[in-house]
Amino acid sequence: MTTIEDIILQKDGRNISALRPYLPSNYVEEAADLILAHPGKALIVTGFYIVYARAPETAGPPGAAAIGEALSRIGYEVAYVTDQYSMGAMKSVAGDKRVIEFPVAGHKESADAARHILETESPSVVIAIERAGLVGDGTFRNMHGTDISEYNAKIDHLFDQHPYSVGIGDGGNEIGMGNLRDEAASIDRLPDDPCVTTTTKLMVASVSNWGGLGLAAALSIKKGENLLPSIETENGWVHATYESGAVDGPTGEHRPYVDGFALDEYNSCLTDLHEHVNAALS
Numbered sequence: 001m002t003t004i005e006d007i008i009l010q011k012d013g014r015n016i017s018a019l020r021p022y023l024p025s026n027y028v029e030e031a032a033d034l035i036l037a038h039p040g041k042a043l044i045v046t047g048f049y050i051v052y053a054r055a056p057e058t059a060g061p062p063g064a065a066a067i068g069e070a071l072s073r074i075g076y077e078v079a080y081v082t083d084q085y086s087m088g089a090m091k092s093v094a095g096d097k098r099v100i101e102f103p104v105a106g107h108k109e110s111a112d113a114a115r116h117i118l119e120t121e122s123p124s125v126v127i128a129i130e131r132a133g134l135v136g137d138g139t140f141r142n143m144h145g146t147d148i149s150e151y152n153a154k155i156d157h158l159f160d161q162h163p164y165s166v167g168i169g170d171g172g173n174e175i176g177m178g179n180l181r182d183e184a185a186s187i188d189r190l191p192d193d194p195c196v197t198t199t200t201k202l203m204v205a206s207v208s209n210w211g212g213l214g215l216a217a218a219l220s221i222k223k224g225e226n227l228l229p230s231i232e233t234e235n236g237w238v239h240a241t242y243e244s245g246a247v248d249g250p251t252g253e254h255r256p257y258v259d260g261f262a263l264d265e266y267n268s269c270l271t272d273l274h275e276h277v278n279a280a281l282s
Contacts, residue, residue: 004028007272008205008214013260014143015189016170016204022183023202028211031166031201032218038164040124041077043100043117044068045131045158045175047086049151051142053252055245056086059259060130062237063168063212065093067127070216070227072097079121082131083153092240102153114157126158128175129168130208133195136181143171143191156197167199168211170259176202207259210269217273221280228274231267238263 005028009017024030035042044067046060068078079098082090090099100121103113132140132152140152159165159175167176172190178198184190205211213228220227229237239256248257258266 002276004214004217004273004276007269007276008210010206010269010272011261011265012206014171014206015187016172016206018187018190019180019183019204022180023204027201027203028214028218031203031215032222034164034166034201035071035125035127035219036222038124039076041079041122042068042071043079043081043121043123043126043158045081045126045128045155047082047090048130048132048249049085049148050247050249050252051146051148051151053247053254055247055254056089057249058238058241058246058257059208059249061086061089061093061241061246062234062258063129063209064090065237066209066212066216066229066234067129068097069229070219073227074219074223081117081155081158083155085151088244089241089246092244093237102155104153107154107157110154111157111161114155114161117158118161123162125164125166126162127166127168128155128159128199129212130170131155131175132173133175133177133197135173135191135193136196137193141173141191141193143173145191159197159199163200165199166201166203166215168203168205168208168215170205170208170211174208175199207261207266207269209258213270213273217277220277224281226274226277226281228270228277231270234270235263235267238266
């Protein structure tokens, strides 16, 4: 039987599915269960800066919006967190929800900023999707190994200070991948120096946005209603990030693609998830 994990790991071009055997077979359901066990307020973190394009990428904010809208529909308060480099992209899809800017600063200032946000926002859960995480040498690096620390706030501190968290990634260098750091380092095409930042639950997907959609699908099945966005809404989010200046991550080109996929191909995952959810709810 096809699972949500099967669907979000389709068209795997980075070999991220090699991490699947090291995760629970139902890792998406486990992430949904963690969130549902802690109702209240979710902070959703995203934003990945493509240094050679001098712009954020289209992957991340649409997936964050999919999670945020799903959680809002089942009663959660939602706010997004990113840094100055991805504010425009995140605001373009946030609707009426707040986008909190995390400062680009040193570790002490960042730890203090995280503490302040957690004290003032009192989130019941924090979620990262396609957010660069600190690697073993204390820097932030992209898939090419380039140091991108100058363009990343150390939002990792939010996750270090909160007991209930979910991380979603597709490359090995995102927040949450610290859960499988040793395993990722040994896998071909994943970073030799993966992220060290851990989360309570980790989800992997071929495209991080698909992981966000997969989480919304699992929440849908748990709550008994389809919480997924329509194809039109999801494509609207991608176009909004593009119009805000975001780029296709792998190429750095300013085009409404996600991780190298034109929308026709990109939509295959959401189409499959709708079919899966509707079948489960029928």
